Amino acid sequence: ISPQTCTEGFAYDRRARQCIDVDECRTLPDACRGDMRCVNQNGGYLPEIPADPEPPSYPRVRTTAQCILGYTPAEDGTCNDIDECETNSHHCNPTQVCINTAGGYTCSCTEGYWLIGGQCQDIDECRYGYCQQLCANVPGSYSCSCNPGFILNTDSRTCQDVDECADEPCTHACFNTYGSFMCNCDEGFELAADGTSCIDLDECSFSEFLCQHRCVNTPGSFSCVCPLGYYVFEDGRSCEDINECDTGNNTCTTAQVCFNFQGGHTCLDPLQCHSPYIEVSDNQCMCSAENPACRDKPFTILYRHMDLSSGRSVPADIFQMQATTRYPGAFYIFQIKSGNEGREFYMRQTSNVSATLVLSRPIKGPREVVLDLEMVTVNNVINFRGSSIIRLTIFVSEHPF
Numbered sequence: 001i002s003p004q005t006c007t008e009g010f011a012y013d014r015r016a017r018q019c020i021d022v023d024e025c026r027t028l029p030d031a032c033r034g035d036m037r038c039v040n041q042n043g044g045y046l047p048e049i050p051a052d053p054e055p056p057s058y059p060r061v062r063t064t065a066q067c068i069l070g071y072t073p074a075e076d077g078t079c080n081d082i083d084e085c086e087t088n089s090h091h092c093n094p095t096q097v098c099i100n101t102a103g104g105y106t107c108s109c110t111e112g113y114w115l116i117g118g119q120c121q122d123i124d125e126c127r128y129g130y131c132q133q134l135c136a137n138v139p140g141s142y143s144c145s146c147n148p149g150f151i152l153n154t155d156s157r158t159c160q161d162v163d164e165c166a167d168e169p170c171t172h173a174c175f176n177t178y179g180s181f182m183c184n185c186d187e188g189f190e191l192a193a194d195g196t197s198c199i200d201l202d203e204c205s206f207s208e209f210l211c212q213h214r215c216v217n218t219p220g221s222f223s224c225v226c227p228l229g230y231y232v233f234e235d236g237r238s239c240e241d242i243n244e245c246d247t248g249n250n251t252c253t254t255a256q257v258c259f260n261f262q263g264g265h266t267c268l269d270p271l272q273c274h275s276p277y278i279e280v281s282d283n284q285c286m287c288s289a290e291n292p293a294c295r296d297k298p299f300t301i302l303y304r305h306m307d308l309s310s311g312r313s314v315p316a317d318i319f320q321m322q323a324t325t326r327y328p329g330a331f332y333i334f335q336i337k338s339g340n341e342g343r344e345f346y347m348r349q350t351s352n353v354s355a356t357l358v359l360s361r362p363i364k365g366p367r368e369v370v371l372d373l374e375m376v377t378v379n380n381v382i383n384f385r386g387s388s389i390i391r392l393t394i395f396v397s398e399h400p401f
């Protein structure tokens with residue numbers, strides 16, 4: 001054998017006197033490029049791809065073929081990667097997805113799943129507090145929602161309070177709160193059962209003492225009204241008599257005298273004394289002692305007027321009588337001569353010369369009572385007995401005010 005007879009990849013060894021393999025991996029500086037590993041072969045060499053360190057990896061077994069496992073020989077003599085995912089030659093289980101790699105493939109889980117015991121299992125994101133408020137786990141994903149009164153933020157995880165007041169849900173005032181809102185009503189109103197509308201308070205139903213006469217409910221308030229002949233006082237609740245005689249709101253003629261009383265007024269005609277009485281002043285008639293027709297008649301009749309409130313508490317002293325002329329040795333008797341058929345009054349003598357008219361029973365108006373109050377003068381010294389009358393007209397009002 002001469003050195004010239006050795007084929008390519010072999011060299012003649014003088015000591016062994018035969019052709020032996022050349023280790024190209026040592027002799028050729030660029031036998032393999034990049035990450036390729038150089039593997040010497042009898043009569044040649046092979047570049048080898050280093051093992052993929054990513055798990056799960058599958059052992060690469062050297063084959064006697066030209067390409068290592070995971071590669072297939074191409075027509076041009078190089079090795080092409082086998083797409084195990086495409087060719088369905090992988091061993092990923094059905095829950096997994098196959099990802100092709102150079103010389104191999106990996107099995108992994110899609111988003112929302114993780115690998116437990118070789119199986120892809122849904123991640124229960126709710127267990128890990130992915131949502132701020134409400135969470136619903138679904139296979140491969142999750143969805144967040146919010147409690148009533150909250151709205152999901154654009155991050156799809158956190159919630160923010162809804163400002164319900166922006167939609168003006170309240171009839172009156174609205175206060176936004178965290179997770180809700182509150183309505184408030186103006187004075188004189190109360191919140192209805194629906195929590196948003198305001199309904200008028202019926203103040204009149206609270207107490208019957210709110211107004212002296214009558215209470216009228218109004219939206220948000222109330223007002224007191226008084227009967228005819230009265231006006232509502234500054235306090236808004238009590239009734240004050242209109243003095244028609246002062247205000248001129250009367251129809252009395254110039255000849256008449258206007259007499260005001262609680263809740264009304266009257267026009268008093270000029271005094272007319274009937275014979276044998278003669279007029280001695282604008283409110284007094286007299287029967288002269290010299291006139292025989294005046295025998296056994298009261299000497300004078302004095303006309304007086306007063307007003308009285310209906311239902312006035314009893315007993316009440318309402319009128320005073322007093323002798324104006326006093327004779328030595330005389331004494332006086334006071335009595336109600338007429339007009340007291342209902343026995344509502346009596347006379348109480350308060351001194352030798354005076355007495356008081358007492359209201360003894362409640363009296364109800366409207367009513368006009370005319371009482372003849374008599375004062376009898378007795379003088380036994382001169383054997384004189386005479387009387388005078390006060391004709392008292394009492395206007396009893398309809399109302400107790």
Ligand SMILES: [Ca+2]
Nearest residue numbers: 123138140141
């Ligand atoms: Ca999930």
Ligand SMILES: [Ca+2]
Nearest residue numbers: 162177179180
């Ligand atoms: Ca709110």
Ligand SMILES: [Ca+2]
Nearest residue numbers: 201218220221
């Ligand atoms: Ca009201």
Ligand SMILES: [Ca+2]
Nearest residue numbers: 242261263264
């Ligand atoms: Ca009046």
